[in-house]
Every structure is written in structure tokens, then in C-alpha cells.
Amino acid sequence: MTFKTDLRWSDVTPKSLFLNRRQLIAGAAALAAAPAHAGSAWSTDEAPNSLEDITSYNNYYEFGFDKGDPAANAGALKTDPWSIVIDGMVDRPGTYDLADVMSGQTIEERIYRFRCVEAWSMIVPWQGFELAGLLKKVGVQSGARYVAIETLTRPEEMPGQQSGSFPWPYVEGLRLDEAMHPLTIMATGLYGQPIPNQNGAPIRLVVPWKYGFKSIKAIVKITLTDKQPPTTWNKLQANEYGFYANVNPAVDHPRWSQASERRIGGGLFAGRVDTLMFNGYGDHVASLYAGQDLTRDF
């Protein structure tokens, strides 16, 4: 199967436009702070969406229900200082400052396909490190089977959390083998800059073969456990959103087909492209689910 896109390199916002002087300084600081920076064999060679697309079209209900709300409302979120509680079945539990979390990890660029459960998609150039590296650092105990991850709760800076209609905090989880997979990253950068607030600053998960809602943002807690952890969308609508949420064109969302997707950024006449099994990462991850019925474990 060949994948064709209408996007060309010329559709990418030129660097001179998105890197103004101030951002250049911030970007340089971010790069200087990073232990290493390298391209990656895990990246797609498809043309990334513009920074404008990626930072103005977000599902991040902590800042409102509309796609434009996070860009409008996330500015007030303070992401420094930041720490992550790592607990549960680990050898070295504790509250880790973000710098400690990142120390010793290799920051890489990963250009990933990003497929939302709402049947739209983007190509996103993340910078981040493999979650496996962090888990190895804190020492996963032998009985651990799952990783539970939690987003910040701070209603005064996250206006969406001021309404009681949602079970805050947002929680997500992975099976340990999924969490340890080299495709699974903790992203701290986007387009060579620190990741913007509306995209999950200062640190978020990215699991490119799963629907976007698995890629939890603004992480404050990581718990290793032997039980499958609850996940927010599954709690809200269990028949629509499963724990696994692997991108799967053969398993429809009850309210819409997942067979195809609209690639954001192509304008009015971009049309649709076929959705790929595991979002095109099947060669790397299909073996994780050998013997599993993915229509049941959706």
C-alpha cells in the first residue's frame, strides 16, 4: 500500500516565519539544555503540519471544549517549577523535579503521525525521550504490569476544570510492554521549541499507534501497578473508548467510522485518506497484541 498526501514541503511554515527572534532564543536555550539531539529512524518522512496548525487545533478539555480554547486559555498555566510523582511498584519512588526526570535521557526528534479518535490527523515533529528510559531509571519492580499516568489538576489555571461535568484529573494508562516500547515517548518539545502549553507543556506522553486521547498531557504522576488502571474516556463512555484505543480502521467508533481520516492542514479540498492499522506503526507494535481480539480489546 502506498500512502499519498497532497501536502508538500512547501506547505510547511517556513522556519523564518515561525522562529522569530524571541522564539529563536528560547529554542536555542531548549536545545542547549537538552543532553543530545538527533534525528530518528522512528520518524515518518511525511511533511509535518505547520506549527500554527499544531498549536491552534487542540483537544485539551482542561482549557475548554472547543479546538481553539486551549490556545486561547492555556497561557496562564505555570509550568515552572514542575515535578512528577513516580510511585507504585518502582525501586526508587519519589517526587522528581522535571530536570531530574529528563537528566540522562536522550532527547530525539520524532516526527509522528497523530490520529485523533475523532477521525482527523496531523503530522507532528515532537522532541522527547523514550518513556522506557525513565522507567528504567526509577526501576520497575517485577510484579508491575501497567503504568497509570495523571494530568495536573489546577482549576485556577485550567478553566475547564472549574466545571464539575468532567471527572478531573484526566487519567490514562498503558500496559507495561506498551510503555516500554521505543515508539512511546515523553515529549518536551515541538518544532525545536519547548512544547507549548496548549500541546501539553511541560511534558506529555505520545503513543503514536493509539488514538490521541491516550497521549496524556501535563503529566504530574506516574504509577506502576499490577492492575489495569482506569482511564478517563473509558470511565465516561465505556462502549465508545476502550483501554487500548489502538488506531484500527476495522473497528468503528459507535458513532462514526474509523476507516478513514481527514488530514488537517490541507485546506477545504484535502479530502480523506485511509486510516492505517496501528496508524501505520503495525510493523513495530502488532506483535504486542498477538492473540488478542482487538474488536473486544478496542
Place this chain on the structure above:
Amino acid sequence: MIDAINRTARRIPAWSIYAAGALVVVWMVAAAALGLSGPDPVKALERGFGERGLQVLIASLCITPLRWGGVNLIKFRRALGLVGAALVALHFATWITLDMGLRWSEITTDLLKRPYIIIGFVAFVALLPLVATSNKGAIRRMGAASWKRLHWLAYPAILAGAVHFVMIGKVYTVESAAYVAVVLGLLAARWVKSRKFSQVMA
């Protein structure tokens, strides 16, 4: 106050509703084409047509209750109904072409399988006989009583449209629930009024 509204309304020709509707459509299409409606112009257009259509149709339902209060905007009702239906038709056309990309197998599956799409489609189809009879000739041919009976269909059609809107969301919002509440409120008002009327007559 009411007199002032009625006086102003008398000076505004009914065709201005069509002109305003056309302007809104041109503006929305231009904004989407020029990239002014964000990174996803297809959804912006599709949602925009649907929401505006629902709003205009709900406005058309308000004409009769307003008349009970002495506000006479009856001459705008047909134009509101037709502009609303046109926006709904554009919403449907946008879904088939720009959103679904004329992928007919996926479109037919959706139309047969997905409750919110079925409800939205039923709402659209229910508007068609109303559009077809929104002219003086039809009223004459059908007779006022049966024309009125047919046009009661506007209530279930618009209610179905509002329910369709609620069902699209991943979560229920105050905004989407408000549409359903307003249509139900208008329907309830008509029902109470007609019961009172029939009691008086009996």
C-alpha cells in the same frame, strides 16, 4: 416598544432575510477558503452551516409565540424557514463532499448505521415537503387547514435537528442542550396554547 418593533418590521422587506442569508453563506465560504476559520476549514464550514441553519429554523418557530405578545413578524417566517432549510442543505452537502470526500460506501454506512446521522438526515428529509410547499400556490392548492397540518412537521424536524446536534458532541455541553431545551419550550408553549384554545371552543 412593541409598536416600535412592528413599525420597524413593516419597513423591512421580507427579501432582506434572503439577502442576509446569502451574505452569511458567502462570508462563511470565503472565510473557509481564505483560511480565516482555522486549521480545519471543512469542519468549520460543516458545523457553521448546521448551527446557523438550526438557529434560523428555531427563529422561524418563534414567530407565532411572538405574535401572542403582539409582535408581528409573520411576513418573515417563510423566508426564515427557507433560509434555514437552505443552510441545512449546505450542511448536508458539505458533509458528503468536503468531509466524507464522496466516499459513498462510508456515507451509506453512516446513513444506515449511525443514530446521530440518521436523526440528522431524517430532520433534513422532513424539511423537504415544507420547502416544496412554502409558496402561495401550494397553500391555495392544499387549503389552509391541511397546509397548516403539514407544516406542524417543522416541530419534529427542528427538534430532530437539535437532538442531532447534541449527539455529535463527545460530551454534552450547555450550548448543545440549550438548543433542545428551546425547541422543547416552543413546542410546549404551542401545545399549552392550543389546549387552552380547544377548551374555550368546547
